[in-house]
Amino acid sequence: MSPTPLWRRPAFVLLAAALIAFSAFGIRQSMGLYMRPISEGLGWGREILSFALATQNLLIGIAAPFFGALADKWGPPKILALGGAIFAGGIFTMSQATTPGIMFIGSGLMAGLGLGACGMPLILATVSQVAPTDKRSLWLGITTALATGGQLLVVPASQSVIANIDWVTALLFLSVMAAMIVPISLSTSAAITPETGKDTTLNISEALSEAWNHNGFRLLTVGFFVCGFHVAFLAIHLPAYVHDRCSVPGLGATALMLIAFFNMIGAWSSGWLGGRYSKKYLLSSIYMARAVVMTAFVIMPTTATTVIIFACLIGLLWLSTVPATSGLVSQIFGLRYMGMLYGIVFLSHQLGAFVGVWLGGRVFDTTGSYDAVWWVAIALGIASAFIHLPINEKPVARLATS
Numbered sequence: 337m338s339p340t341p342l343w344r345r346p347a348f349v350l351l352a353a354a355l356i357a358f359s360a361f362g363i364r365q366s367m368g369l370y371m372r373p374i375s376e377g378l379g380w381g382r383e384i385l386s387f388a389l390a391t392q393n394l395l396i397g398i399a400a401p402f403f404g405a406l407a408d409k410w411g412p413p414k415i416l417a418l419g420g421a422i423f424a425g426g427i428f429t430m431s432q433a434t435t436p437g438i439m440f441i442g443s444g445l446m447a448g449l450g451l452g453a454c455g456m457p458l459i460l461a462t463v464s465q466v467a468p469t470d471k472r473s474l475w476l477g478i479t480t481a482l483a484t485g486g487q488l489l490v491v492p493a494s495q496s497v498i499a500n501i502d503w504v505t506a507l508l509f510l511s512v513m514a515a516m517i518v519p520i521s522l523s524t525s526a527a528i529t530p531e532t533g534k535d536t537t538l539n540i541s542e543a544l545s546e547a548w549n550h551n552g553f554r555l556l557t558v559g560f561f562v563c564g565f566h567v568a569f570l571a572i573h574l575p576a577y578v579h580d581r582c583s584v585p586g587l588g589a590t591a592l593m594l595i596a597f598f599n600m601i602g603a604w605s606s607g608w609l610g611g612r613y614s615k616k617y618l619l620s621s622i623y624m625a626r627a628v629v630m631t632a633f634v635i636m637p638t639t640a641t642t643v644i645i646f647a648c649l650i651g652l653l654w655l656s657t658v659p660a661t662s663g664l665v666s667q668i669f670g671l672r673y674m675g676m677l678y679g680i681v682f683l684s685h686q687l688g689a690f691v692g693v694w695l696g697g698r699v700f701d702t703t704g705s706y707d708a709v710w711w712v713a714i715a716l717g718i719a720s721a722f723i724h725l726p727i728n729e730k731p732v733a734r735l736a737t738s
Contacts, residue, residue, distance in 0.1 A: 346466035350475060352524045354482035356416060356517050357459045360451060362486020363427065363510050365596070366494040367392075367443070368572040369589060372579065373503040374439075384436050386572065386697025390690045391444035392451070393568050397686025399452025404461060404675030405540065412462040412675070413524045419453025420517025426450055427514050431507035454517050456483065457682040460662045461675035462524075470611070472666065476659040477607015484603060484655065487596035495589040543673040546734070552616075552668050552727040553677070556661055557684045559619065562720035563657045564688030566626060566713055570595075570650065573696040577706050581638040591647040598651025606656035607663075615660040615667070616727040622660075623724070626653050627717030634710045668731055 367389055375382050407415040426446025433439035460476055467475040490510070497506035547553040575588025609618055633646040665678045696709050 346468070349466045349524050350463060350479065352520050353459045353463050354479055355520050356420070356454060357456060357479055357483030358486035359513050359517055359520075360420075360423065360454050360459075360486070361456065361483040362488075362490030363423075363514055364447075364451060364455075365487040365571050365592065366491045366510070368575045368592065369491065369494050369498060370503055370507075371572060371576050373498055377503065378434070378439075380436065381697075381701050382576070383697040383701045385439065385443070386693055388436075388440045388444040389572055390568075390692075390694035390697075391440065392448035393564070393686045393689035393693055395445065395448025395686075396451045396455055397564075397683035397689070399449050400455065400457040400682045400686070401676050401679035403453040404458055404677075404679035405673075407458055407461065407675045408673055412458055412465075413521050416454045416458060416462070416521035416524075417518045419450045419455070419458070420514060420521060421450070422446055423450025423454060423517065424511050424514035427507055428511040431504050431511065450514075454521070456480070456658065457679045458675055459483075460658070461678055464662070464666045464674050465671055473611035473615075473659055473663045474607045476662055477604045477610070480603035480607070480655050480658045481600040484596045484599040488593055488600070491589055491592045491596065495586065499586075540673065540676070543669070543677065546732060547669055547677050547680070550668065550728070550732065552664065552729065553681070555723055555727050556664060557681050559623070559720045559723045560657070560661055560681050560685040561688035562623060562716040563661075564685035564690075565692035565716055566688075567654065567692075568689030569692035569696050569709060569713060572693045573700070573706060573709075576700075578638070578643055582640060582643060584640050587640055587643055591643050594644060594647035595651035595654055598648050599654035599656070602652035602654060602656040603659060605652075607659040610660045610663050614729065615664050616724045616729055619657055619660050619724045620721045622653050622656050623717050624721035626650065627714045627721070629653065630710060630714050630717065634707070634714070664727070664729065667729065670731070670734075 371382060371385055374380070374385055403415050403419065423446070426442045426448075429442030429446055430439060431442075433442055460479060463475050463479050464472055490513075494506050494510070497509060571592070574591055578584075578588040578591055606618065606622070629646065629649045633642065633650075636642050661681065662678050665681060666674050669677055692709075692713070695712070696706060699709050700706055
């Protein structure tokens with residue numbers, strides 16, 4: 337028997353998924369760098385771009401279950417490629433915008449729909465389908481960690497182009513990078529089919545009913561709202577917050593780079609720990625740790641040192657929730673509708689992201705300070721730590737008897 341070609345192997349899918357996540361996540365996480373140059377360059381308040389980016393986050397969540405269901409039916413490669421094309425078009429439109437309406441279409445509507453099809457929910461569902469069962473949590477952690485590598489490289493590259501040329505050119509480069517998602521996605525077609533890794537037959541309505549009647553699904557959905565609030569608020573508003581309180585050139589971009597670097601460690605560690613210990617207790621610990629770190633940052637003076645320490649610590653906790661959350665969805669409900677079910681949980685994440693991004697801009701424009709939003713984020717972190725404790729982690733009876 338001839339050996340399996342490289343492009344049909346699970347490891348190739350993992351690599352392709354990581355490259356897609358690298359591009360999509362890196363571009364998305366660099367958006368905070370454009371808040372000041374776009375708002376000041378076009379003479380807008382921060383609320384305008386904040387609302388567009390908040391809408392982007394919301395649309396990612398709304399679109400994710402829909403595109404996840406399509407991927408469950410037709411296979412992920414085509415849906416990922418479609419998302420890459422729409423996302424690239426949105427970034428290009430954003431670069432050419434001269435009015436709030438065009439900016440909203442590009443950065444809000446198009447980018448949001450595109451990322452809903454090629455973002456982390458569908459990428460992680462794809463990896464779950466091909467990963468060995470005993471290594472699934474670790475593979476999810478690796479994918480999340482490598483996605484953050486995009487943030488680690490794209491953020492400083494964007495900052496450099498913005499500083500040395502302009503924000504329009506930086507966005508044009510990003511649109512080309514987003515377009516590369518299309519051929520990478522299609523390259524996995526030989527390895528992934530609509531049936532790859534599926535463990536049972538179940539129709540959509542039965543899957544939805546089973547999930548929603550399970551306490552774990554509801555609690556994960558509520559808890560993931562908090563993750564979205566935290567990550568989006570910090571990704572979009574931390575550079576501006578740092579600039580306002582500590583005028584060290586490039587410190588905001590440095591903070592995002594440090595968050596990205598330490599998130600690679602945190603996400604991989606979370607995947608490893610999730611494969612060996614209780615995922616619900618891991619999630620509870622992460623959310624409580626976030627609340628503690630943010631409290632310390634808010635009450636201490638904002639200096640270059642405290643910003644760097646905060647970025648390192650929050651980076652370890654940044655997306656460490658993702659492997660455990662997505663891992664619990666597949667662990668409890670199986671893989672048949674992983675794309676759709678995790679997409680629904682992710683919708684809650686993006687609702688939180690919408691609130692975090694929009695509320696940050698709204699509160700700042702109203703009060704001239706982000707302080708109130710920080711305390712909301714801290715309270716939500718504490719609440720989420722307790723929300724995860726009652727989750728029943730055991731697979732549903734259907735899987736236990738199959």
